[in-house]
Amino acid sequence: MDIFDILTLAGGLSLFLFGMSIMGQALERRAGGQLRSLLGRLTTGMAAGLFTGLGITAVIQSSSATTVMVVGFVNSGLMTLRQAIHVIMGANIGTTITAWLLSLAGIDSGNLFIRLLKPSSFTPVLALAGIIFYMFTKDGRKKDTGMILLGFATLMLGMEEMAGAVSGLKDVPEFGNFLLLFNNPVFGVLAGTLLTAVIQSSSASVGILQALAATGGVSYGVAVPIIMGQNIGTCVTAMVSSVGAGRNGKRAAMVHLLFNVIGTTVWLTVFCLIQALLAPAFLKEAASLFGIAVAHSVFNILCTLLMLPLAGVLEQLVNRLVPDAVHREEQPDLDERLLATPAIALERCREVAVSMAKLSVLSLKEAMKALEAYGPELARQVRNKEEKTDYYEDILGTYLVRLSAKPISQEDSGEAARLLKVIGDFERISDHAVNLLEAAEEMADRGMEFTDPAAAELDILSAAVREILDLALRAFLENDRQAASLVEPLEQVIDQLKEQMRTRHILRMQHGRCSMDAGFVWSDLLTNLERTADHCSNIAGCVLDMADHSLSLHQTLRGVRNDSREFRERFREYAEKYSFGGIEEAVQPGYLLRTDEK
Numbered sequence: 052m053d054i055f056d057i058l059t060l061a062g063g064l065s066l067f068l069f070g071m072s073i074m075g076q077a078l079e080r081r082a083g084g085q086l087r088s089l090l091g092r093l094t095t096g097m098a099a100g101l102f103t104g105l106g107i108t109a110v111i112q113s114s115s116a117t118t119v120m121v122v123g124f125v126n127s128g129l130m131t132l133r134q135a136i137h138v139i140m141g142a143n144i145g146t147t148i149t150a151w152l153l154s155l156a157g158i159d160s161g162n163l164f165i166r167l168l169k170p171s172s173f174t175p176v177l178a179l180a181g182i183i184f185y186m187f188t189k190d191g192r193k194k195d196t197g198m199i200l201l202g203f204a205t206l207m208l209g210m211e212e213m214a215g216a217v218s219g220l221k222d223v224p225e226f227g228n229f230l231l232l233f234n235n236p237v238f239g240v241l242a243g244t245l246l247t248a249v250i251q252s253s254s255a256s257v258g259i260l261q262a263l264a265a266t267g268g269v270s271y272g273v274a275v276p277i278i279m280g281q282n283i284g285t286c287v288t289a290m291v292s293s294v295g296a297g298r299n300g301k302r303a304a305m306v307h308l309l310f311n312v313i314g315t316t317v318w319l320t321v322f323c324l325i326q327a328l329l330a331p332a333f334l335k336e337a338a339s340l341f342g343i344a345v346a347h348s349v350f351n352i353l354c355t356l357l358m359l360p361l362a363g364v365l366e367q368l369v370n371r372l373v374p375d376a377v378h379r380e381e382q383p384d385l386d387e388r389l390l391a392t393p394a395i396a397l398e399r400c401r402e403v404a405v406s407m408a409k410l411s412v413l414s415l416k417e418a419m420k421a422l423e424a425y426g427p428e429l430a431r432q433v434r435n436k437e438e439k440t441d442y443y444e445d446i447l448g449t450y451l452v453r454l455s456a457k458p459i460s461q462e463d464s465g466e467a468a469r470l471l472k473v474i475g476d477f478e479r480i481s482d483h484a485v486n487l488l489e490a491a492e493e494m495a496d497r498g499m500e501f502t503d504p505a506a507a508e509l510d511i512l513s514a515a516v517r518e519i520l521d522l523a524l525r526a527f528l529e530n531d532r533q534a535a536s537l538v539e540p541l542e543q544v545i546d547q548l549k550e551q552m553r554t555r556h557i558l559r560m561q562h563g564r565c566s567m568d569a570g571f572v573w574s575d576l577l578t579n580l581e582r583t584a585d586h587c588s589n590i591a592g593c594v595l596d597m598a599d600h601s602l603s604l605h606q607t608l609r610g611v612r613n614d615s616r617e618f619r620e621r622f623r624e625y626a627e628k629y630s631f632g633g634i635e636e637a638v639q640p641g642y643l644l645r646t647d648e649k
Contacts, residue, residue: 056216063212063262066205068255071149074202076458077195097362100134101355104141109148117142118289118307120395123388126300132369135303136362139310143282143351149254150261150344152203178204191461213262236276236323240315243280253285257347264338271342272326272334278347279319282311282354300386302369309365314354385450393459397466400451404470404477407443408527410436411477411484412520415583418484419513421491422576433488440481444474469593473527476586480520483579483586490575499572508555508631509576512548515541515629516580523587526594538591540621544629545584549577551631 108117121138124130130138177200184197247256260277263269286308293304326334338346358365385403389396414436421429448471455467494500519541526535553574 060213060216063209063216064255064259066209066212067258068209068250068252070202070205070207070209071252071255072202074199074206077198077202097137097359100137101141101359104138104143105145106141107138108142108145117145118286118304119388120392121307122289122293122300122303123386123391124395125303126297126386126388132299132302132306132366133362136306136310136365137359139303139307140355140359140362143311144348144355146253146285147344147348147351150257150347152207174204174207177201195460213259216262234272236272236319236326239273239276240280240283240319243277243282244284245280246277247281247284248287249284253281256281256284257343261340261343264340264343267337269338270335271338271346274338274343275322275334275346275350276319278343278350279315279322282351283308283315286311298373300388302373305369305373306365309369310354310358314357317357318350318353385446390454390457393454393457394463396450396454397459397463400447400454400467400470403443403447404474405528407440407447407474408477408524410443411440411481412524414440414481414484415487415520416517418487418491419516421488422494422509422513425491425495430488430492433484437481437485440478444478447474465597469597472593473590476589480583480586483583486579487576490572490579493572505573508552511629511631512545512552512577512580515545515548515625516583519545519584519587523590526591530594530597532595535591535594536617537621538587540618541625542584542588543622544625545581547626548629548631549581552577 104117104121107120118139121130121135121142125132125135181197181200181204184193185201186197188194188197243256243260246259247253250256250259257278260269260274260281264274286304289304289307293301325331385396385399389399414433417429417433417436421433451467451471455464455471459467519538522534522538522541525531526538
C-alpha cells in the first residue's frame with residue numbers, strides 16, 4: 052500500500068461521509084411532515100418510541116444525529132426522559148440499516164438478477180436519475196429526491212474507493228500482524244470506540260470496517276469487539292452536544308452513554324466467555340460484508356432486549372448521576388440542536404408561538420378587566436405577561452431567521468414566514484394590553500370613572516374586541532380558515548364603532564360636557580382597542596395566506612372584503628350584534644365625567 056492508495060482511501064472516506072450527509076439531509080427535508088408525525092406518536096408508549104427512534108434513524112442514517120435531536124427534544128420539553136430512553140434504543144437498531152446497504156457490495160454471483168443488486172450495477176442508474184431530478188425539475192420535493200439518489204450514489208462510490216484502496220493490504224504481513232493485536236477483545240472495543248469517536252459516525256466506522264473486511268484479513272473474532280466499541284464511540288457526539296444543555300438534556304445524553312456502555316460490557320463478557328470456553332471455529336473465519344451487517348444488527352438488538360425491561364432502572368440511575376438543580380422558573384427553550392432537524396425545529400417554534408399567542412390574548416383580556424376593576428395584582432399579571440411575550444418574540448424571531456437559512460422544504464419555509472409575521476402581531480397586542488392598563492391606572496389614581504352610558508358603549512366595544520381576539524386565536528391555533536374569514540368583517544365593525552364613539556366624544560367636547568383630561572383617556576382606549584383588532588386582522592390574513600399558499604397579506608384581505616355577499620352578510624350580523632341602540636344620547640350632560648381631581 053503506497054501513498055497513492057492512502058490518498059485514494061482518504062478520498063473514498065471523504066466521498067462516503069459527504070454522500071451520507073447530503074442523503075440524510077435530503078431525506079429529512081423530503082420526509083419533514085412524516086418526522087413531525089413520528090414525533091407526535093412518541094406519547095403513545097414504549098413500542099411507539101422504540102419504532103420512532105428506529106424509523107427516524109433509518110431515514111437520516113445516523114444514530115448520533117438522532118440522539119442529538121433527542122437531547123434537544125428533552126431539553127426543550129418536547130419529550131420526557133422515559134420516552135427518550137425508548138427512542139435511543141430504537142436509534143441503535145435503526146443505525147444498522149447502513150451496514151446492510153453497504154453489504155450489497157459483497158454480492159458475488161454470475162446470475163444476472165443477482166449482479167443487478169450490486170451497487171456497482173445500479174449506482175450509475177441512481178446517479179443519472181438523481182441528476183435529472185436535481186437539475187431539470189423545479190419542484191422542491193423532486194429536487195430533494197434527486198439529492199437522495201445522488202447522496203446514495205456518492206456514498207457507495209466512496210465505499211468502493213475505500214475497498215479498492217485497502218485491497219492490497221491482504222498481501223502485507225504487517226497488516227496481518229497489526230490485526231493480531233485485536234484478537235484481544237478489549238483492544239478491539241477500544242479501537243472501535245476511538246475510530247467512531249474521531250469520525251463521529253458509527254455507520255461510517257462500520258463502513259470502514261466492511262472495507263477492511265473486503266481484504267479477507269479481518270476475522271469475526273476481531274470484527275465483533277470492534278463493532279461493540281463503535282456503539283460506545285458514537286456517544287461522543289451526544290455528550291458534546293449536551294454541553295450547555297439543561298438538566299434533562301444532559302440526562303438524555305447520559306442515557307445514551309450508559310445504554311451503550313452497559314450493553315457492551317455485558318455482551319463483551321458473554322463474548323469472552325464463549326471464546327474462552329467454546330472457541331467456536333467461525334470466530335477465526337474471515338468476516339464478510341454481509342456477516343458484519345448481521346453482527347452489527349444482532350449486537351444492537353441484543354443490547355435493546357437487555358436494557359428495555361430496565362428502562363425504569365436506567366432512568367433512576369441517570370437521575371441520580373445528574374441530580375435536580377435548584378428550582379427556578381422555566382423559560383421556553385428553542386434548543387439549537389433542533390436546527391439539525393429543521394422540520395422538527397419548526398414544530399417546536401410553532402409550539403412556542405402557540406404559548407405566546409395564548410399569553411398575548413390573555414394579557415389583553417386581563418387589561419380590559421382592569422378597566423372595570425383595577426387592582427395591583429391584576430396589573431402585575433398583565434405586565435408579567437407582556438414581558439414574557441416580548442421574550443417569546445425575541446427568541447422566536449432570532450430562531451426562525453436562523454431556521455429559514457437552513458435547507459428546508461417550500462411548505463416549511465412558508466410556515467416559518469407565517470410565524471415570523473404573526474409573532475409580531477401578538478407581541479403588539481400585549482403592548483396594547485399595557486397601554487390599556489396604564490389608562491386604567493390613570494383613572495384609578497385620579498378618581499376618574501365613566502357614566503353608565505359611556506361604560507355601556509365601552510362594554511360593547513370591549514365585547515367585540517374579545518370576540519375578534521378569540522376568532523384570531525382560534526384561526527391561528529387550528530389553522531381554521533372559517534374563523535379567519537370572520538375576523539375581517541368584525542374588524543370593520545370595530546373600526547365603525549371607534550369612529551362613532553369618537554364622533555360622540557367630539558360632540559360632548561363641543562358642548563362642554565366632557566373634560567379634556569377624560570377625553571384623552573377615552574381617545575387612548577379607543578385607539579388601543581381598534582389597533583388590537585387591526586393586529587387580529589393581520590393574524591387572520593396570515594392564516595388565509597397559508598391556506599391559499601400565498602404570502603400577500605394585503606391582497607388576501609382585499610379579497611376577503613371584495614367577497615361582497617359573504618362579507619356583507621357577516622358585516623351586517625356583527626353591526627347588529629354590536630350596536631349602540633338603546634344607549635342614551637351621547638350629548639347629554641355628564642355623559643363622560645371626571646368625578647375627582649387630585
